[in-house]
């Protein structure tokens with residue numbers, strides 16, 4: 001039972017998959033057997049919670065059956081998530097599973113944390129004598145959110161290639177590792193017809209919820225900026241960020257520097273980024289303040305059209321007449337303002 005409790009908390013572990021195999025539970029059983037009805041209901045609940053609360057949620061688990069249903073709800077949720085088929089939703093779901101794992105890990109004894117870290121091949125060391133935890137610097141760099149000051153290597157002590165970390169840090173590193181793993185595993189996966197047919201109603205309901213959310217995002221004003229007047233490149237990058245697509249660093253830089261040049265405040269820019277499915281306020285605030293020159297010696301200027309083209313950030317199929325007359329996204333925006341105000 002103790003092992004089962006552990007697996008229901010960390011259903012992404014390989015031993016959870018082994019449990020399913022050892023008990024000969026097939027996908028067909030999960031989808032159709034009345035015994036697993038509760039697991040299917042919790043699977044849907046995981047997804048609703050992910051979308052509404054950014055955490056797949058905690059349930060009261062008392063009996064062995066409770067734990068089994070919780071454990072099985074995880075593969076079910078993943079299969080349905082694939083059928084919802086929306087990049088924004090998938091990212092939100094991956095983050096929510098990772099946050100849930102983090103919340104559980106923080107409360108674990110160190111042995112259990114190390115057990116979970118092994119799943120991600122993290123080289124973690126614990127000294128019973130000193131009570132200190134460390135991790136190999138390569139693993140640290142692979143998963144640490146080093147854009148935050150506290151996580152920068154310079155602020156960590158390293159001895160013979162190992163970096164000293166606290167328990168909470170280890171939980172956070174596992175969170176990042178899990179999030180990346182779920183994103184990678186679900187990315188590009190095809191929806192199975194059987195799964196779609198069983199969960200059709202919920203899939204369509206969640207798809208509609210996501211669509212409505214996306215529509216609301218598109219119709220929300222971009223700070224004090226008139227969205228319609230933005231150049232196609234900036235519009236595209238903003239919409240990609242808000243849809244949860246991978247936007248290269250240069251794309252994020254172009255948008256932030258563009259918006260800071262138009263004197264949008266950090267708060268207003270954060271508001272735009274907050275609509276992304278995997279929004280992290282601390283990280284984004286740091287990036288904005290750095291580009292705006294609030295915490296660095298330089299206030300960066302947005303790249304011009306030539307540079308945007310070089311980085312593949314100019315959507316050539318959307319280039320319009322105003323683009324052709326201007327050589328900078330900022331000039332485009334200003335020219336559009338001027339053009340529209342002349343009409344009034």
Ligand code: SF4
Nearest residue numbers: 231233305308314323
């Ligand atoms: S031509 Fe310039 S302003 Fe127009 S979309 Fe391309 S980069 Fe943006």
